Amino acid sequence: MSTQQKIAFHTLGCKLNFSETSSLANQAEDAGYQRVDMDEQADVYVVNTCSVTENADKECRYIVRKIKRTSPESKVIIIGCYAQLKPQEIADIEGVDMVLGATEKFNLLKHIQTIDHAESKVKAEDIKEVNEFVPSYSSGDRTRTFLKVQDGCDYFCTFCTIPLARGRSRSQSIEETMQVFERAVQTGVQEIVLTGVNTGDYGKTSDGRKRTEETFFDLLLAIENVYKGTGLRVRVSSIEPNLLTEDIIDMVASSNVFMPHFHIPLQSGSDAMLESMQRKYDSAFYREKVTYIKNKIPHACIGVDVIVGYPEETDAHFEESYAFVQSLPVSYLHVFTYSERANTRAVKSDSYVPIEVRRDRNKRLRILSDKLKRQYYQEHIGRVYPVVFEHEDDNGFMNGYTSNYIRVRTKFDETKVGKIVNFQLDRLNPFLFVEGQFVE
Numbered sequence: 001m002s003t004q005q006k007i008a009f010h011t012l013g014c015k016l017n018f019s020e021t022s023s024l025a026n027q028a029e030d031a032g033y034q035r036v037d038m039d040e041q042a043d044v045y046v047v048n049t050c051s052v053t054e055n056a057d058k059e060c061r062y063i064v065r066k067i068k069r070t071s072p073e074s075k076v077i078i079i080g081c082y083a084q085l086k087p088q089e090i091a092d093i094e095g096v097d098m099v100l101g102a103t104e105k106f107n108l109l110k111h112i113q114t115i116d117h118a119e120s121k122v123k124a125e126d127i128k129e130v131n132e133f134v135p136s137y138s139s140g141d142r143t144r145t146f147l148k149v150q151d152g153c154d155y156f157c158t159f160c161t162i163p164l165a166r167g168r169s170r171s172q173s174i175e176e177t178m179q180v181f182e183r184a185v186q187t188g189v190q191e192i193v194l195t196g197v198n199t200g201d202y203g204k205t206s207d208g209r210k211r212t213e214e215t216f217f218d219l220l221l222a223i224e225n226v227y228k229g230t231g232l233r234v235r236v237s238s239i240e241p242n243l244l245t246e247d248i249i250d251m252v253a254s255s256n257v258f259m260p261h262f263h264i265p266l267q268s269g270s271d272a273m274l275e276s277m278q279r280k281y282d283s284a285f286y287r288e289k290v291t292y293i294k295n296k297i298p299h300a301c302i303g304v305d306v307i308v309g310y311p312e313e314t315d316a317h318f319e320e321s322y323a324f325v326q327s328l329p330v331s332y333l334h335v336f337t338y339s340e341r342a343n344t345r346a347v348k349s350d351s352y353v354p355i356e357v358r359r360d361r362n363k364r365l366r367i368l369s370d371k372l373k374r375q376y377y378q379e380h381i382g383r384v385y386p387v388v389f390e391h392e393d394d395n396g397f398m399n400g401y402t403s404n405y406i407r408v409r410t411k412f413d414e415t416k417v418g419k420i421v422n423f424q425l426d427r428l429n430p431f432l433f434v435e436g437q438f439v440e
């Protein structure tokens with residue numbers, strides 16, 4: 001490159017997208033590009049989109065307009081899940097120069113070179129042909145990195161477009177995954193979060209064509225064996241209840257590498273809804289799993305994903321779901337409002353939940369989530385947990401999470417940032433932070 005070109009990245013959606021953006025940005029920097037912020041002038045802008053974001057097309061249009069106001073001469077490339085799902089729709093947005101699908105996004109630099117004389121703006125393959133696993137981990141955060149260990153999903157839940165955007169379930173071998181893991185450790189982070197679309201489904205070949213002998217549990221065991229006693233903390237971002245085996249829970253219970261924190265999608269506490277969604281368990285199975293965790297690790301944090309407003313969710317189903325969640329010993333909820341997605345089975349349903357009812361259900365569950373979190377935090381007041389504190393916030397404080405994912409806050413102290421320190425939980429403040437003090 002004769003003069004140094006500037007490149008900016010914008011990421012929407014999940015941690016997987018963030019880790020993939022980081023890898024692409026690192027590649028660009030290695031190739032001689034200067035990375036700048038989105039609101040600065042750049043030669044190339046890359047927007048990594050999400051299919052779960054509501055109004056993804058509007059958001060995309062808005063970002064492209066903003067880019068063109070800042071740098072009218074720049075090139076704009078759209079990648080990510082939404083780019084794979086609706087390539088032509090995106091290519092038609094004024095100002096978009098190129099759209100790269102699920103495989104082609106990893107050839108970003110090559111495509112930038114050809115952007116002025118490419119035959120077509122769209123480089124997106126049929127999702128059935130997407131059969132490559134590209135490892136990545138996020139960077140830019142001194143304390144934590146999100147490491148992608150698995151991609152794609154073979155489940156086809158009725159409401160979800162992810163299999164259409166990311167392709168079949170696939171991963172690398174344990175040997176290869178451990179090499180990438182070690183590279184992430186070498187960046188100096190204190191905590192690694194294992195991330196995937198269906199993380200627990202780890203162990204399919206990197207082209208997604210068959211299952212290997214290696215399981216997610218084997219991967220965790222390999223990590224445990226290499227990193228025990230090093231002080232490194234590892235979390236599993238989210239795992240389907242049917243793939244969270246007792247072996248995994250038992251190992252986390254006795255490990256000082258894996259944090260006592262589980263995030264387990266439930267989606268509904270109504271068996272009729274779970275069946276309609278084609279989930280692979282019922283509410284009794286879910287309760288057993290959560291109970292098993294709490295018996296083994298009483299201080300474990302358990303987060304739950306729930307969807308409200310699924311087309312067939314009547315008031316009675318919602319109340320059933322609400323009562324079920326309320327009765328579980330869990331610590332917080334991630335509440336999603338159902339929204340129609342093209343080419344899913346749910347969108348073809350004859351039933352429909354009015355938008356205001358969806359909003360109301362979402363609000364009720366968010367209030368329940370705060371209540372559960374408050375209760376969970378309160379139970380731990382007076383105890384001491386290891387915490388990794390992050391940088392200073394605008395008010396002279398620093399925040400961090402305990403091993404069991406309690407959000408804590410104290411006055412900024414530079415000597416404690418990015419290290420594992422013991423912290424006593426003293427009191428819960430109204431903003432759902434726990435305040436406390438350092439313990440030697």
Ligand code: SF4
Pocket residue numbers: 153154155156157160161162163197198240
């Ligand atoms: S498990 Fe279901 S909800 Fe999750 S990514 Fe796969 S299809 Fe989507």
